[in-house]
Amino acid sequence: MNEEDFKRRTKQLALRVIRLVEALPQSRTADVIGKQLIRSATSVGANYRSACRGKSTADVIAKLSLVEEEADESLYWM
Secondary structure, eight states, X not given: OOHHHHHHHHHHHHHHHHXXXXXXXXXXXXXXHHHHHHHHHHHHHHHHHHHHXXXXXXXXXXXXXXXXXXXXXXXXXX
């Protein structure tokens, strides 16, 4: 998978999670969990794009670790 494929897939993830959260029943629990899930899932793509613009190898690695953390958090909320 190349950089453009990963950008496309992370954007698709964000859009699918947004649609999922919008379909949840209106409840306090769904609102809290939904907000957390949207925040973490949309952050995956945003942080990946930031990593693609890294200034050094160390910067790219640090930013990719954020991508990994947000993806793991998204899995937790799902």
